[in-house]
Amino acid sequence: MGEFVRVAGTADVQPGHGIVAEAGGKTLAVFNVDGTFHVIDNTCVHRGGPLGEGDVEGSVVACPWHGWQFNITTGECVKNPSAKVDVYQVKVEGTDIKVLL
16 A cells, blocks of 8 residues: 655645656656646656646646646646546645655
8 A cells, every 4th residue: 555755745736737757766747737736747748858847738747758648637748638637636734745656
């Protein structure tokens, strides 16, 4: 059974943006979509681009390397839903964003 681990503070992730964070030996992308925080694997399945550095529009992030788009809430690639990145359960405690690892 996993445990919740802090990945960032709520002030670290501005609305409509993402950041890259490290936790539990994983590199994660943390996003703020209208005040709700989401965490997915940071590595794009296409060529390994850093999703946390991509442009966010609504609940979709575009990989900064080749433009592949992923739904932040489901991890599915917009144009190819069979291509997915891992999505992590998130909870906010005070000002801490935590993920289940």
